[in-house]
Amino acid sequence: MLESIISPILRITPDQISDELSMKDIESWDSLTHMDLIAELESHFTIELTMDEITEMVSVKAIRKILAAKGVQLG
C-alpha cells in the first residue's frame, strides 16, 4: 500500500521501493517532493504529522516506523 502512495510522487516504479530507499538515493525525492509526499500520507491515512516526524521521514523505513507509531496499519 505504501509503495502505491510513494511511487507516483517520487516518479519511480513500485518495485524500486524498498525499506532501504532514502532521500539521498533518488534525485526526485527533494524537499518539495517530500512535502507532497507528506500531504498525501496525511490525507490518505487521516493523520497529522509533526514537524519533527516530517523531518525524520527521510527513508521508507523511517516512514513505516512513524506511520506505525501513529497507529497506521500498512498491511
Added chain:
Amino acid sequence: MQNSQIKHAIVTGGAKGLGLEIATSLVDSGFRVAIIDIDDEALHAAKHQHPDLETFKADLTCEQQVAKTIQQIISRFGNIHILVNNAGLIHSEPLINVLNPTQRRHSLTHWTKVISTNLDSTFITTAHVAEHMAIKRIKGVIVNISSVCAAGNAGQSAYSAAKAGINALTTAWAKELGPLGIRCAAIAPGFFETSATHSALTPTMLDYWKKQTALKKLGAPEQIADTVKFIIANEYISGKVFEIDGGLTL
C-alpha cells in the same frame, strides 16, 4: 469568537493608512493583532487610538530585527495564524527624465530602496512566520498586499517590479506551502483613499485615474480590509491575486 478560538494576526506597516484599517478591522472581527511598523510616532498614535493593538517597531528589511520581533510576538501570542504583508513604499520616478539633465536616469538608490521596502520585507517576514507555522503545523494564511501596477505602470519601474515580484511570491508560496495546509493569496488594490495615495500622486493624476476607473471613484480602505477577511474565511482560496480596483483594469 470564543477565547480558545481567537486567531492571532500580524499586519506589517500597520500603524497607519491601509495597514491600520486592516489591523483594526481584524480586531473588530475578534482577532488579536500585532502591528509592525518602522514609524515610531505612528505606532504610538495607533496604540493610543486602538489600545487593543499590540505594537512593535522594526525595520522589516533587516532580518535580525524581523527575527527578534517575530519571536517577541510568538512569545506574547503563542501562535501566529495570519500574516498580512502590507508594509511598502509607493514611489514614482521615470526611467529617463528628459526634463532633468543632471539626474536623467532613474536613481539606483531609489530603485534599491523601493525593491527592498516592498519585496525584501515581504520575503524576510514571510520566511520567519511561515517557518513558525510549519513547525507548529498551523494551517495559517498569508495575505500579500500587491497593486494593480504589478502589470507595469509608466513612471513606476521600481514599484511595479516590486509588486510583480509580490504576485510571483504569492503563487510560489501557495504551491510550496500548500502541502502543509498554509494558504497564500494577494490583493491588488487600484487607487484608494489613503494618505499614501495622496502623497504619491498629484490631484491631477488622481483625477485622471478616477476617470479611468469604471466606477469613477477611489476605493475605501475598508473594502481592502473586507477582502483580507474574505481570504482568511474561505479555506479553498490560495495562490490568487484579487484585483480590487473599481473596474480600473477591465
